Amino acid sequence: MKHFFIDKYSEIKSPINDLNARAKVIIFFALILLCATTPPNAFLAFGGYYLILSGILLVSKVPLGFVLKRTVVAAPFVLMVTLFIPFMEGGGGSYNLWGLTLHRSGLIVLFNVSVKAFFGVAALTLLTSATPFNELMDGLKQMGVPKIFITTASFMYRYIFVVVNEAMRMKRARDSRNFEGKWIWQTRTIGHMIATLFLRSYERGERIYSAMLSRGYDGEVKSLGKHPIVFKDVVFITLIISLAALLRFSHALTKLISGS
Amino acid sequence: MHHNKAVEIKNLHYKYPDGTMALDDINITIEHGESVALLGPNGAGKSTLILHLNGILRGNGEIKVFGLPVNKHTLKEIRRRVGLVFQDPDDQLFCPTVFEDVAFGPINMGLTKEEISTRVNKALASVELEGFGKRSAYHLSFGQKKRVAIATVLSMEPDMLVLDEPTSNLDPRGRGKIIKILNSLPVTKVVVTHNLNEAAKLCKKAIIMDKGRIVADEDIEKVLSNRPMLEAHGLISS
Numbered sequence: 001m002k003h004f005f006i007d008k009y010s011e012i013k014s015p016i017n018d019l020n021a022r023a024k025v026i027i028f029f030a031l032i033l034l035c036a037t038t039p040p041n042a043f044l045a046f047g048g049y050y051l052i053l054s055g056i057l058l059v060s061k062v063p064l065g066f067v068l069k070r071t072v073v074a075a076p077f078v079l080m081v082t083l084f085i086p087f088m089e090g091g092g093g094s095y096n097l098w099g100l101t102l103h104r105s106g107l108i109v110l111f112n113v114s115v116k117a118f119f120g121v122a123a124l125t126l127l128t129s130a131t132p133f134n135e136l137m138d139g140l141k142q143m144g145v146p147k148i149f150i151t152t153a154s155f156m157y158r159y160i161f162v163v164v165n166e167a168m169r170m171k172r173a174r175d176s177r178n179f180e181g182k183w184i185w186q187t188r189t190i191g192h193m194i195a196t197l198f199l200r201s202y203e204r205g206e207r208i209y210s211a212m213l214s215r216g217y218d219g220e221v222k223s224l225g226k227h228p229i230v231f232k233d234v235v236f237i238t239l240i241i242s243l244a245a246l247l248r249f250s251h252a253l254t255k256l257i258s259g260s
Numbered sequence: 261m262h263h264n265k266a267v268e269i270k271n272l273h274y275k276y277p278d279g280t281m282a283l284d285d286i287n288i289t290i291e292h293g294e295s296v297a298l299l300g301p302n303g304a305g306k307s308t309l310i311l312h313l314n315g316i317l318r319g320n321g322e323i324k325v326f327g328l329p330v331n332k333h334t335l336k337e338i339r340r341r342v343g344l345v346f347q348d349p350d351d352q353l354f355c356p357t358v359f360e361d362v363a364f365g366p367i368n369m370g371l372t373k374e375e376i377s378t379r380v381n382k383a384l385a386s387v388e389l390e391g392f393g394k395r396s397a398y399h400l401s402f403g404q405k406k407r408v409a410i411a412t413v414l415s416m417e418p419d420m421l422v423l424d425e426p427t428s429n430l431d432p433r434g435r436g437k438i439i440k441i442l443n444s445l446p447v448t449k450v451v452v453t454h455n456l457n458e459a460a461k462l463c464k465k466a467i468i469m470d471k472g473r474i475v476a477d478e479d480i481e482k483v484l485s486n487r488p489m490l491e492a493h494g495l496i497s498s
Contacts, residue, residue, distance in 0.1 A: 005398070011394075133356050134360060137356070154355070158353075158354055158355065158356060158396075158397070158398065159350075162350055162398070204350070207346060208351050208354050210311065210316045211346050211352045213316055213339070214314055214316060214339055215365035215413065215416065216336060216340065216365055216369055217364075217368060222367045222368065223367070224367060224373055224376060
């Protein structure tokens, strides 16, 4: 069974993929931060952020559909929280829609939360798609992310589909023995399967640990990754962040200029 | 300091945590450069025994590897000199990329970056997988995974290879390839297997285990011609 890894497009040759992982982490987190702190009614700025992101997407050659598909995964979570806000009493006037009353302030909250949430998820999706996973981990490690997180994420990346495959094989074996009927009657079987999967993963963990010890593991996963930040990384960071910062603070800037 | 003996084990006993006797008075000697097949039915204690060869398990008894007694001061040196290849390559290959897996041992040995790259490329070449460094182990075929698993210890340039069923679950072509690769490596070898044909192709000597004991330890031809003994220990079926 073949599965797609989150960084399956990271092998594409593109200027974005060639960037240092740390540079990309800095750029994307700065973008998310700037976007998240933008006032809710700065519609132009939001348009600008999405344009920047689209620009990066275009240059990175990661297919748009791939990023969109992964971004909509966040939709239920965002909408569940925000969808009802426009119906609540708030200031700023209201609109009538097929007999329902929508409040302007609530609509702005809905817009604000959704636009920022989707931007964040899309930015992170693009970051992970356009960076080989091991480089991303090396980059985060160099930036001071605790080793335990890096190690956990690396093992998850390596083993998630091994476990998924194990579960699928178990499901097949179960279905081959005429497992049917409503799931509620089968909770016992499902419980056993989960327990078995847990035990197998636990045992695998022990075997992996032995294999690590056999090759001189002493409690710390070391890596060769010493990717220096070079000139083009600095150029990219400066370019993208100053562009986004301009959008973020344009309002304040125009005020400052016209005021003085 | 030169020792002729690669492995010397005297009166080794090992009990599982639940009290089952897994190894019962094991005495074996493996000479430098020798290749030995470790044969026996399922549950005979073969895997448990090989985990003692680099100190992953520590039973009661005396174990010397290349003249070094296995203890916490010698573990690092012993693990460098003994390359243990596990049966399931998914246990052996735990890094995001093949390169990192093969480099794992050399990095822990504290080698320089250039030396590590050289060793990784050399190890991948000797298992006929040049240029596979950037791939994820997950996307390799089973046979390729088995060969990468061998490369992960070859990169440490060990003096002894210990392989737990290196050809299990492989198709005949995959088996042939592994046998060819192993035969081209001029180091001491201990090969755990059920397959008598392959044992004969790879090894000069055979040790047969059953129920945690050594039941035969001699030339492989002698062992293989003793059909009643093979049958008694479940290695051939009538």
